[in-house]
Amino acid sequence: MTAVCEYIPGLENIPVAESAISYVDGQKGVLEYRGIPIEELAQKSTFLETTYLLIWGVLPTKEELAAFENEIRFHRRIKYRIRDMMKCFPETGHPMDALQTSAAALGLFYSRRALNDSHYIREAVVRLIAKIPTMVAAFKSMRKGNDPIQPRDDLDYSTNFLYMLTERIPEPVAARVFDVCLILHAEHTMNASTFSAMVTSSTLTDPYGVIASAVGTLAGPLHGGANEEVIDMLEAIGSVENVRPYIEDCITNKKKIMGFGHRVYKVKDPRATILQGLAERLFEQMGHDRFYDIALELEKVVEEKLGHKGIYANVDFYSGLVYRKLGIPTDLYTPIFAIARVAGWLAHWREQISENRIFRPTQVYVGEHSRPYLPFHDRG
Numbered sequence: 001m002t003a004v005c006e007y008i009p010g011l012e013n014i015p016v017a018e019s020a021i022s023y024v025d026g027q028k029g030v031l032e033y034r035g036i037p038i039e040e041l042a043q044k045s046t047f048l049e050t051t052y053l054l055i056w057g058v059l060p061t062k063e064e065l066a067a068f069e070n071e072i073r074f075h076r077r078i079k080y081r082i083r084d085m086m087k088c089f090p091e092t093g094h095p096m097d098a099l100q101t102s103a104a105a106l107g108l109f110y111s112r113r114a115l116n117d118s119h120y121i122r123e124a125v126v127r128l129i130a131k132i133p134t135m136v137a138a139f140k141s142m143r144k145g146n147d148p149i150q151p152r153d154d155l156d157y158s159t160n161f162l163y164m165l166t167e168r169i170p171e172p173v174a175a176r177v178f179d180v181c182l183i184l185h186a187e188h189t190m191n192a193s194t195f196s197a198m199v200t201s202s203t204l205t206d207p208y209g210v211i212a213s214a215v216g217t218l219a220g221p222l223h224g225g226a227n228e229e230v231i232d233m234l235e236a237i238g239s240v241e242n243v244r245p246y247i248e249d250c251i252t253n254k255k256k257i258m259g260f261g262h263r264v265y266k267v268k269d270p271r272a273t274i275l276q277g278l279a280e281r282l283f284e285q286m287g288h289d290r291f292y293d294i295a296l297e298l299e300k301v302v303e304e305k306l307g308h309k310g311i312y313a314n315v316d317f318y319s320g321l322v323y324r325k326l327g328i329p330t331d332l333y334t335p336i337f338a339i340a341r342v343a344g345w346l347a348h349w350r351e352q353i354s355e356n357r358i359f360r361p362t363q364v365y366v367g368e369h370s371r372p373y374l375p376f377h378d379r380g
């Protein structure tokens with residue numbers, strides 16, 4: 001057994017896997033999925049094609065993509081027993097908690113753990129990619145006491161999701177912008193939720209448990225949950241004039257500015273640049289959002305004050321402005337991140353189980369030894 005004694009908080013710079021799924025250069029601001037730059041995928045691909053690429057490692061042929069899209073369409077509905085279970089969720093509960101519970105519940109129906117069976121793997125991939133958006137939209141309706149809106153087979157993936165949220169067919173530009181957002185959030189090397197998915201995968205449990213654990217990890221404000229917090233922060237700041245004192249207060253009191261900073265990127269996150277462009281495209285078509293002026297000033301001041309520490313806008317900074325313009329409630333932003341990231345989690349699940357060894361790191365014990373057990377009357 002090799003003993004590595006140095007403890008590195010947050011596992012910074014410690015490789016935990018070999019992976020061929022995505023690549024980040026944090027100094028140059030480069031992100032590639034299976035070797036293809038994110039900018040090119042955002043321009044030319046769709047979320048389902050990108051999902052196929054991430055999970056199976058190749059761009060599909062026209063026929064393979066059509067078959068994959070059809071399978072997804074066929075599996076969009078969720079069982080009435082899952083819907084009934086979701087009806088019992090408290091309406092004040094956070095949609096990420098609802099999603100984590102519902103994703104785990106899929107395992108009650110489909111868990112066979114046939115991890116050597118390629119049909120089982122394909123079906124699990126299709127079910128999760130297909131059903132997660134339906135569950136997110138269903139909770140949005142049910143928490144208001146309404147029946148969930150059923151998926152429509154004549155609509156593509158993103159159009160259908162926006163339709164299930166609003167019962168209106170979105171403008172093509174809105175559906176395309178949303179689809180690009182999903183591409184941008186689909187995968188990002190060894191982030192916290194992907195690591196969580198891999199640790200769970202390494203026990204050879206079922207993929208529904210893997211996704212449920214990853215959803216739980218994504219929810220936190222230091223990770224995917226930051227997109228929701230950014231909008232709360234812009235609202236709290238309220239005006240462009242308030243930006244500078246707000247940032248100065250954060251710096252003085254060592255408060256984190258949401259949507260900024262990254263373990264890997266020491267320049268602006270390339271996804272933030274693309275998301276900013278998408279937000280601007282929507283503002284041109286659908287009207288300006290005054291929060292954007294606050295966001296621009298915020299980015300300028302953070303760069304001025306913290307740029308020397310490598311703190312720049314990350315993926316969570318501009319995504320909320322896009323979703324806000326699409327009329328999506330703030331607490332659905334992180335579940336939408338999850339809808340996209342399921343693709344990356346599943347890609348890592350497949351990679352992990354193809355050459356598995358259970359994750360079992362070590363710790364540096366800093367407690368005591370050989371303490372006596374004291375009866376109640378002798379305890380302080």
Ligand SMILES: CC(=O)SCCNC(=O)CCNC(=O)[C@H](O)C(C)(C)COP(=O)(O)OP(=O)(O)OC[C@H]1O[C@@H](n2cnc3c(N)ncnc32)[C@H](O)[C@@H]1OP(=O)(O)O
Nearest residue numbers: 221222223224226255256257258259260261262263314316
């Ligand atoms: C999809 C995603 O997960 S993207 C990230 C989403 N999360 C956020 O936007 C939350 C805000 N950002 C952060 O909390 C962090 O930057 C993280 C969690 C993303 C990265 O964390 P780490 O790599 O562990 O960096 P850490 O928190 O140690 O910060 C390093 C230094 O930069 C500072 N710093 C990092 N991020 C920020 C920030 N957003 N605002 C202010 N200061 C920051 C820290 O205070 C620390 O300063 P110090 O060295 O003077 O003490």
Ligand SMILES: O=C([O-])CC(=O)C(=O)O
Nearest residue numbers: 187188190191192263315
């Ligand atoms: O890579 C990370 O640590 C966080 C991140 O940007 C992501 O998961 O998209």
